[in-house]
Amino acid sequence: MYFNDQKERRLGEKLDGPKLRKRLGKSLEQLKRHDPSVEVADKPTQILFVGNSSVMCGVSLEELEEIFTVYDGNCQFIVYPNKRTYSFVQFSSVEQSQKACDELNGYTSPVLKTSHLPFVIAYVENLPQESIAPEFRPKDLEIIDDFVNEETEQAILDVIYSNPKAQSMKHRAVVHYGHEFDYGSNAAFKPTDPIPDLFDKLIDRFVQEGYIKERPDQITANIYKPGDGIPSHYDTHSAFENEIISLSLCSDVVMDFKDGANSATIAPVLLKGRSLCIIKGESRYRWKHGIVNRNNDVDPRSNRVVARKLRVSLTFRKIRTQPCQCSYKEFCDWDREGEMCIPSTANAALKLEQTYVADVYENIAAHFNETRHSNWRAVQNFINSLPRYSVLYDVGCGNGKYLAPKDDLIKIGCDMCMGLCKIAAGKNTNVIRADALHLPFHSAADAVICIAVLHHMSSFERRQIVIREILRVLKPGGRACLTVWSMDQSDSEYSNMRKNKEESNELCELTREAKRLRIHDGKQFTQQDLFVPWVSDEKETYLRYYHIFRDGELEELLGGIDGCQLESITREQGNYVVIFKKIK
Template structure:
């Protein structure tokens, strides 16, 4: 760059982010003396650089010449050098101000300064006995009960953090007049129709947050009311059916937030532990201050009947339980396997092209001229290759059968547990990613027996299922949110209830796994029974007239090869 027109006024500054222990205030103190009109784009985490927009090209040249390759004196000597580059444009901001969960309502300036002061004064003068600690709040101190990440006071009834609920038999201090006045205002303006009877006041110091969670469906009525005081904060909402879909929502001081409908029952909400937030309207990083939030809830007396039953903890007569009978299993498979694949067939076809290495090796070893069945063939990807085999595929999904048929595949529509093929009519069979959609042990066993029935004695069958252990799978990050925090009452292990899978690690074997067609929320839930280590061996050990040849692990899948006995009773 030899002339001034070759330079630009936009600078990328490496080693200058909050991740590198450089705050926005420190950046401003370093750059503004050189260009008092400079503007900044910084990131609260995950990036090691910031952007500076200088007021002119001349100022940008000056800034770079003064700071490039140096450690500013105001930073620690151990800090890395600032590496400054000219860039053509600043990154386009991904503003989220128009993206909020359905039914969420935020009202700014809902609480007057006078009411804010009265609420804060109430907390200042509230003793909490032996568990109290002194917590600084701006220019004064007050006593509050201590939690791990925040301080809390309850009114009406005590919130039980072990169950995320409140008991009518465990009373807290009466709801004070200033909060009752606030409730009267909410009711008169039709924001709520019933008086809340459980009030939680939380105090958040900068850097503190709360893990992403649902307010328990069975414990509280709709809506959940949140009032923010003293400081702004960004609350993150995460779609329970699509963990990659996150909506940051700015809750300004004195604002009202009504978490209701879909935003309450389907979306998790939480506050990330950090000292800065990105304003989703401007992408400007702003420091947090001490914040007080009031959460107002109404204890539920009747069963929850929300339409988001997959995320609801209410029993609903066992509708969302892991099935224990043939009838319940068939009902589950119809709703969360068959119906789902009919809806996603076209998108499924767009995403399924590559073959598993172990499955391809199995097919390559079948003698040319042999007959092979592909049970649950999907879009026909294993039927298409011209490899000298006579291949017939079948699938329960009509949409996928149509797709495979248009690719000149030989297709039959049928149930994998009731194949329309003659006994001992094939030389081999495969069933890829089907068995884990079968909801009980007896039905999984029946499917293996049906595969064995249609192949000749001595023939091999290849079956694949998802593994519960996805830790070594390169696709693990694609199957959920890698940084999801568990709520205080969430634990792993066996559960009698189906849960929506939300994370790269499976917490239980029977789960509903989201299939997302787009990032706008068109998401379907598929039922899976993911296999534990040794479970394939146990299943095949309970099936007659066969032997287990091998179980191989490939990218989070078990590849199971079975041989039908030469002297089979089938």
């Protein structure tokens, strides 16, 4: 429909008479359908309904501002990200709205870069009722609107601006009080300007009103120009106590909270000017927070576009002096005797796999089963190549997807997960509950498959034991087919998703210590040992330990084992498929 219009209209042209009335009529019909609460006025009012002015018509908020602020520098815009073809502009006086209406009604402004449609304008009595959708928030996050009044807001701003030390960072300007956080080392503090009296009074209120127990001793003022943001980050556990309070001033802004266990889960939260945001518990220890660099936000509750103005925030934190004892240890940078690190002892490796492999599979077995149907091409080819009546062991058979099909092979599987054994046995297969390091078989196999198992072994020694066990149960001359996850995901169907732009310059990020096991965020692998989240049907997140293989690593592993002859290593969908033979 817009194509015809584009041909008809020329920029700077003004439509009037019956044509304009007809267009306006159509636009007002849409208004009636989508926003029946809005009443069209029969005489001039301060609020203009502006048809053909939405994002859907290719008109940006910036263009609207350029066109309408000529009549009133303080006019307010109500615009929508989609679904509407119109916007609303509210003026300070009827005179101003009348002048804008007279000059712009039916006019195709040359300011418009994409749209060539004339604005069709009507006076309305009221703005649409905000349909407030419930906002999804991370657990333990608290927002208190109108925590300070406008007078206090101004007084706080005066204090901040009186500080000559506003050091300029790439985007934001930052001023510290009490102690200075050293972004370079991520954890060191040095004393700096004392906390001003006015801020101390705010802290009194935080304590009195029960938002915090202990007084913060470190305050950061962030000054954001419209368009500025702050990268998604954790406020480091080891650096600060639990409660973190952010007081927003001047502009509204949307802060995005990202689930640390599943970065695809984002909760946008509107922080209004003069509101308090208390980040504690799960919302502080498990979720990252950040503000995207952009000029306007979409209010997650009303779906309206909110233009950003200059925003000032005060973040109140207490410096931690004792070890962090949060229950979110996967996200905690405090070293707890190496529990979340690459294991350095045999016992630690066993414990890690028990918690982050065995227990997890018991919990997710049913859901895991629902997602495991298709077979790897290379594995299927390997099975198809076996002579009739060959004995095939499936080490870590999971839900039994390779055991179930009836063929001329004698197949026995094992898995250490009871839930998966039950599911596999339910498919009329032979299954034994056993782990890959202690195979319950004699050396009777013509072939072994071991699919997506070895990457759950958390030490080189344990990976070697699995290979030795496979060789032990093979007849001389028998062959094994084994798959593991590969660092290189370029041939994976998810490769585009995984290559998402790296989050720029993550701030106060968990320690970058190489030994630390971090949570895979679905992007490219940046370390070999990590946790991969599994989100269950009930939206519970479980972390599974993985060792991701780099190029050449399987050759090294197999090369060090007597009686093992490497036949081939191929790649399939981000995995290595290796075939080897027992030669003695």
